[in-house]
Amino acid sequence: MRLFRLQPEIYKFDKFSEFVKEFGINDKDVIVVNNSIYDKFIKELNLRSVFISPKKYGEGEPSDEIIDQVLAEAAKNEFDRVVAIGGGAVMDIAKFLVLDNVSDTLDVFERKIEFKKIKELIAIPTTCGTGSEVTPYSVAEIKSKGTKMGIGIDEFLPDYAVLIPELLKNIPYNFFAFSTLDALVHAAESFVSPGSNPYTDIFSEKAMELILKGYKEISEKGREYYSEIIEDFLIGSNYAGIAFGNTGVGPVHALSYPLGGKYHVAHGECNYEFFTPVFKTYTKMAPDGKIKKFNDLVISILDLKDDSDVYMELDKLLNFVWEKNKLNNFGMEEKEILEFTESIIEKQQRLLSNNYMPLSKDQILNIYKELF
Structure with missing residues (x-):
């Protein structure tokens, strides 16, 4: 292969x-x-x-x-x-x-x-x-x-x-936030993909390091600092592209597509909505596999304590970069929780199958309900 x-x-x-x-x-x-x-x-x-x-x-x-x-x-x-x-x-x-x-x-x-x-x-x-x-x-x-x-x-x-x-240089902050969050998801989904391997891991790990360390600097020095280190994010995005260009992406993207398609939410913001909820679900399902390596990597990059709640800390940092919305704030209706879930299962099997662990219909529904 x-x-x-x-x-x-x-x-x-x-x-x-x-x-x-x-x-x-x-x-x-x-x-x-x-x-x-x-x-x-x-x-x-x-x-x-x-x-x-x-x-x-x-x-x-x-x-x-x-x-x-x-x-x-x-x-x-x-x-x-x-x-x-x-x-x-x-x-x-x-x-x-x-x-x-x-x-x-x-x-x-x-x-x-x-x-x-x-x-x-x-x-x-x-x-x-x-x-x-x-x-x-x-x-x-x-x-x-x-x-x-x-x-x-x-x-x-x-x-x-x-x-x-x-x-x-001087791209609008929302463009910066949405695009770099998108790159982070690319690197993360590539890292836990069944198609990942030691070669793709090199690029996905480095991409996550550049992006998360950059976010940490911005959280310490203020949002306006992003333009000073924009080249790091450009290279990090490129690394993430190399990684997922070889592995593909997965359920985070699948869950984001109906929201983006119907309500014209920026692609990076859509992916950001579903990123940590999907990865938290993975951790509950099979905590000792590649997801553990992902969690340990985030702990190392962010210099957290080994017993830290990795997703609480990650959400805190990402929420500084861009505050996460509830799905209903984009215009999504409650009835669409089921409609979007069924649409994903019908139309996005290419992405759903490229997962760390298969997500059931109920698990997808629960992620939507949690975010709604």
Whole structure:
């Protein structure tokens, strides 16, 4: 069995202009980027590339309708490379542009077509969370189905991952919080995944160390300090992406999808809601397996006493980074506890099966009830 794969070549530059020169960005490149990043870092360079802003077709996280419109716009141009500059949403959209003969996004998610990659993909993150620059995954809201769907195919793996800390300086605090919480969940779910191994553990452990130690520094020096150590979070996110790109993620993501899909809650915030409740359930079910190594690792990173209530301390720290909401505050209704649970069991088996321990219907219901 394959243990580990790392396809993208990884580059790092201090400034965006250095990347442009090194990669010879030209008029045969389609650059997928939203206007805020374009105006701040790219406009002054007067590049002749084709620029596509997904926000022209809708706000928030990607949907199949938005991706279809981006595909249609890109099809009007001749291009050799796709450059994705943004957070996970931009990258998840841009990955579709590398495939041959795709006009209907749902055909890809439902695997109704043959996948053929015909363009190079350069991925440049402007948040420190998704790790999408090193993974073969894309997730989108499927409007007709009222939920999110994810797919992982080798064709979606970027050819180059480019880290440019300059692009993350002074990102809004909520973007920082949601994206880094997302990266922490990626690393944690990878660590306890049945597909984890000594190679993936190296990256997931280091990712958790960078993120949690960074949070600890912020809790001591104040929230505004995050911009001073943003590069640590960027690299931590990248490590987490490498880890879960090889192992996949699991039930935390599965439970988050209906909430995010229906109420348009940020992906990282959704994952944060379900992170510790799922891991507490794992600990109760099988406390002496890989979950014990996870708990011991958190105790070590946070410099806690061995008999500490690890989840109480972890929740306390994470709640400083971003205060957790009750699910009803997002608009969720009580009747949806059962509806979401049944939807997950029906539609998210790919994620539910990638677990430390299988979660029953009753256990999923209880997690929703606890958080509601």
